[in-house]
Amino acid sequence: MRVGVVTFPGSLDDGDARRALGLAGAEPVALWHGDVRLSAVDAVVLPGGFSYGDYLRCGAIARFAPVMERVIERAREGMPVLGICNGFQILCESHLLPGALVRNDHRKFVCRDQALRVESNTTAWTTAYAEGQEIVIPLKNGEGGFVADDPTLDRLEGEGQVVVRYLGSNPNGSYRDIAGIANEVGNVVGLMPHPEHAVEALTGPSTDGVGFFTSVIAGLVSA
Amino acid sequence: MSGHIDTVKQAETTPEAEQPFRELGLRDDEYARIRGILGRRPTSAELAMYSVMWSEHCSYKSSKVHLRQFADVVAKGTAGSDAMLVGIGENAGVVDVGQGWAVTFKVESHNHPSYVEPYQGAATGVGGIVRDIMSMGARPVAVMDQLRFGPADAPDTHRVLPGVVAGVGGYGNCLGLPNIGGEVVFDPSYAGNPLVNALCVGVMRAEDIKLAHASGSGNLVVLFGARTGGDGIGGVSVLASETFDDDKPTKRPSVQVGDPFMEKVLIECCLEVFAADLVVGIQDLGGAGLSCATSELASNGDGGMHVWLDRVPLRDMSLRPEEILMSESQERMCAVVTPDRLDAFLEICARWEVTATVIGEVNDSRRLTVEWHGDLIADVPPRTVAHEGPVYERPMVRPEWQDGLQADDPSRLARPTTTEQLRDTVLRMVAAPNLASKSWVTDQYDRYVLGNTVLAQPEDAGVVRIDPATGLGVALATDGNGRYGKLDPYAGAQLALSEAYRNVAVSGARPLALTDCLNFGSPEDPAVMWQFAEATRGLADACRELGVPVTGGNVSFYNQTGDQAINPTPVVGVLGVIDDVTRRVPMGFAAEGDTVLLLGTTRDELGGSEWAHHVHGHLGGRPPQVDLAAERALAELLVEAAARGLVRAAHDLSDGGLAQGLSEMVLRHDVGVTVTLGEVTGDAFTALFSESAARVVVAVAPERLDDFRAAATAAGIPVTALGRTGGDALVVDGVFRVGVGELRAAHDATLPALFA
Incomplete structure (x- = not known):
């Protein structure tokens, strides 16, 4: 099971995503932003960070990286893609997911252990969880406020595309406490919190993040 | 032309x-x-x-003529100096941490730029120290920042602090380096002279320096x-x-x-x-x-x-x-x-x-x-x-106010006596800007990136794993108390080192070496130069005694407004090594029914204390007594106890004394504690607020108690039984009870109320 992790200039959590995939039992494959072809991978993770410095709009430049052309194409064909934090922003910029991420409503970067509720366990990345399961994983971002217009939000809620929701106080002003969403098919998931930082009891607040990675492996095995 | x-x-x-x-x-x-x-x-x-x-x-x-003492410590082959691979004079010192790994670390100041332009000053301070570490051939693995500002409610602090914090975070977060600890201190002496120090630690194979x-x-x-x-x-x-x-x-x-x-x-x-x-x-x-x-x-x-x-x-x-x-x-x-x-x-x-x-x-x-x-x-x-620039032996004079300052003992200050007053003082102290929760600051820093952070703020030391295969890790803690430095610069520097050294040992790591950032006023003022000479002499003497060499650092002079110099503030960062990071010891009470012990001796020592500062606005007398032999014995006990898995939690006592230490241990995981103070020292107030050095509180699981007590006795460390963990309050038997919720509200509210 080969899962690619794209490194853009300015990616920060790429190594952590590879480690998490390895711990979950996949073979992590490092992908480079300039690659015009995807090595034979079965799924792709777009990691956290500040791609190209995020000086324009988060993810706005990364979306045009050569590797993204193939990622977008394969995602439309059904390949599982997970965008974490900056990766979520890139997925929105790529229009693989609706909505956008804007600056936190309190205008500050926030890093904390975040309680979440898994709202959908039918996506490629969340089958390991029970619906309604409460988990704690790190959240760290400056521009994590999820926004979309009301019809889009209603559709996301109605179609079960809200994947994870913030519990307790909303950390960044996301509409309807939305922490992560999926596309209609459920192969593409984006979320602001970092499951790859909750895979070892020694270094994370929990091991609740492992499920994202074991889910995709299980799905690929059975497919 | x-x-x-x-x-x-x-x-x-x-x-x-x-x-x-x-x-x-x-x-x-x-x-x-x-x-x-x-x-x-x-x-x-x-x-x-x-x-x-x-x-x-x-x-x-x-400073050169005074800094030579640090090289002398190494030259004389003090225990610990054999671990040093690269010493003072290079971009950063390098220490051998075993298994073929070398660690480089250094703290540096960016004080003046941060006053002029807080965001960029602080950001480029982080950037500069990270490049110092890279230039040794190392991969930077973590940063820490030591921040000092004027009074928390001063208008200029509100201009400087948010920018500095955003700058440290904005730069460090974007570099992908976890921020694992640091300090935020408020004192009138830093008004107009904020101190922005930054530390970086990097890792490499020893042969790749x-x-x-x-x-x-x-x-x-x-x-x-x-x-x-x-x-x-x-x-x-x-x-x-x-x-x-x-x-x-x-x-x-x-x-x-x-x-x-x-x-x-x-x-x-x-x-x-x-x-x-x-x-x-x-x-x-x-x-x-x-x-x-x-x-x-x-x-x-x-x-x-x-x-x-x-x-x-x-x-x-x-x-x-x-x-x-x-x-x-x-x-x-x-x-x-x-x-x-x-x-x-x-x-x-x-x-x-x-x-x-x-x-x-x-x-x-x-x-x-x-x-x-x-x-x-x-x-x-x-x-x-x-390298052959001018070298000056600046004139030095012990300030004429020094004796008067030391004579102005805090014993004249009104102390709380009734149980109600004591309870109020505990709540007032945990909410003091210097003792209150710093999460408003530290939540703006990424502590998770790179996936090797084992302990981070508010823990006593930051601990990072450097080799996932073996579990080898390093611990870092930085400390500095300008009030102690003002009362006695020689002792103040030794206390800064003692505390950082203790904080590393508390986390289970063996202290190896140190870096320092010496923040002082103008060297052209003979009184400041005397403070600097005393501080460096104190530090060098303590290095020799504790067996931890100075590997490098930085001097920042001219931190003064007009003829008013800042409190002499040597910031000391101690690096320790821990062979197996799964053995690290966190600070918080984590289970009910553990026995809580106080290690070390409590005296009536309130000179320069946070209580005198916060409650009375007083600075005078003498700082707590330095006892390097006790620090060393205590550190050895703590390192041994960690390796043998004898303690569940350990926390250093310093600013705010036992009251603050116990409060922080309770608040870490909302596990309460009931203690008695009878055997600590004469009276409840002194027991709660004295800042005597060489003290640590530990929580020990029942089945480990005999082993731990035996180890402490063998090490010659005084042990006082305080009580037992459990419940949902901080209870001082016969004196007061403060519920965890009330304690947390007091501790957490201060910084957001000031800066949010």
């Missing part, structure tokens, strides 16, 4: 030309000495180089990273305005502007270059920019160097050569590369889209020569620029 470039030839033919050396900060005798070295007047470019390299910041001219040496005639000097602009030029603009008319802007920002994305790319680029073994020597560009990098590389090497200055890629084409030499544009590095490896080097830079340019060549001339479009504009012996 307006509009023209001042060349060596011109300097020879116009020996009497007026030069603005005073405006550049050089004294008459220093200028005369430069003329003596060169046998002629310096060119503008040479004057720029000497003035900036002979500045206090670069030359350590006032790189040094800032330019060796090998014919080797190439490559400048890589950001283009050079006009930032950070500061004083050198007087040269530009002297020699230029009014057709260009002469006022340039003297605070550098940071680009963390560039630095992140530079880190990855450097790591690939190191892995491929493509450099002979490497140097970062920080203070004094190219002047510093080229002269230090050449001076540390075995020959000379020629630089084609016009090849330096510029962001601002109007820069004059002397400005290019002094520019402090960020995110630049200088490497020495053999010609046969140049292509491979440039290829890696191209992959990371990092601009790289050959700007010079190593030769055997023993001179540093700089050329500008065919003209020779500098021709100097590099050692005279980089």
Whole structure:
């Protein structure tokens, strides 16, 4: 099971995503932003960070990286893609997911252990969880406020595309406490919190993040 | 000579030309000495180089004679110094942590820029220390920041603090380096002189250490990273305005502007270059920019160097050569590369889209020569620029107010006596700006990135795993108490070291070495110089006693407003090693029914205490007694206990005393505790708020109690039984009870109320 992790200039959590995939039992494959072809991978993770410095709009430049052309194409064909934090922003910029991420409503970067509720366990990345399961994983971002217009939000809620929701106080002003969403098919998931930082009891607040990675492996095995 | 470039030839033919050396900060005798070295007047470019390299910041001219004590500690083979692979004088010290791993770490100040422009000052402070660590050949793995501001409710603190915190976070978060700890301290003495210190730690294989040496005639000097602009030029603009008319802007920002994305790319680029073994020597560009990098590389090497200055890629084409030499544009590095490896080097830079340019060549001339479009504009012996600057034995006088200050003992201050007063004081103290929760600050820093953070703030020490295969890790803690320093600079420095040393040991790591950032007022004030001499002497003596050498650091003078100097504030960062990070000891109570013990001796010591400061606005008397033998024995016990898994939690007692220590242990995981104070010391107030050193509170699981007590007895550590964990309150038997919720509300509310 080969899962690619794209490194853009300015990616920060790429190594952590590879480690998490390895711990979950996949073979992590490092992908480079300039690659015009995807090595034979079965799924792709777009990691956290500040791609190209995020000086324009988060993810706005990364979306045009050569590797993204193939990622977008394969995602439309059904390949599982997970965008974490900056990766979520890139997925929105790529229009693989609706909505956008804007600056936190309190205008500050926030890093904390975040309680979440898994709202959908039918996506490629969340089958390991029970619906309604409460988990704690790190959240760290400056521009994590999820926004979309009301019809889009209603559709996301109605179609079960809200994947994870913030519990307790909303950390960044996301509409309807939305922490992560999926596309209609459920192969593409984006979320602001970092499951790859909750895979070892020694270094994370929990091991609740492992499920994202074991889910995709299980799905690929059975497919 | 307006509009023209001042060349060596011109300097020879116009020996009497007026030069603005005073405006550049050089004294008459220093200028005369430069003329003596060169046998002629310096060119503008040479004057720029000497003035900036002979500045206090670069030359350590006032501190050098005192800093030698630190090297002596190592030279005398103090226990611990054999772990030191690289010592003072390089970009950062390097320590052998075993299993073939080496760790480099250093703390540095960026105080003045952070006052002028808080965000960029703090951001580039982080950037600078990270490049110091990279230039040793290491991968940076974590940062910490030590911040000191004026009173928490002062208007200027509200201007400076949010910007500094955002700058530390904005830069560090974007670099992908976890921020694992630090300090936030408020004191009136820092009003107008905030202290922004930053520490970085990096890891490498011991055989991969790189040094800032330019060796090998014919080797190439490559400048890589950001283009050079006009930032950070500061004083050198007087040269530009002297020699230029009014057709260009002469006022340039003297605070550098940071680009963390560039630095992140530079880190990855450097790591690939190191892995491929493509450099002979490497140097970062920080203070004094190219002047510093080229002269230090050449001076540390075995020959000379020629630089084609016009090849330096510029962001601002109007820069004059002397400005290019002094520019402090960020995110630049200088490497020495053999010609046969140049292509491979440039290829890696191209992959990371990092601009790289050959700007010079190593030769055997023993001179540093700089050329500008065919003209020779500098021709100097590099050692005279980089290493043989002036050295001063500044006059020192013990201030006449010192005796009065020490005589003004806190014993005259009203103490709480009733149980109600004691309870109120506990709540008031946990909410004091210096003792309140710092999460409003630290939640703006990424502590998770890189996935190796085992402990981070508010824990006593930051602990990072450096080898996932074996579990080898390092611990770092920094401390400094300016109030203690003011009362007694010798003891104050020793207490700063004692506390950082203790904090490392508490987490289960064996203290190995230290770095220091010595923040003081003006060295031209004999009272300040006396404080500095006392502090360095105290630190050197304590290093010898504790067996931890100084590996490097930084001196920051001139932290004063008018004739009012800051409290003498040596910030000490101690590095420790822990062979198995799963054995680390966290600070919080984590289970019900553990026995809580106080280790060490409590005396009536409230001089310089947080209680005297916060409740009475008082600073006087003597700081707590220093007992290095007790610190050492305590550390050995804690390290042994951690390795054997004897303690569940351990927390150092310092600012705020036992009341603060217990509160923090309760609040970490909302596990309460019930204690009795009868056997601690005479009265409840002293037991709760004294700041006696060499003390730690531990929580021990019932089945480990006998083993732990036996180990403590063997180590000769006094043990006082305090009580047992459990419940949902901090209970001092017979005195008061504070529910966890009330305690948390008091502890958490202060900083958000002030700054949100």
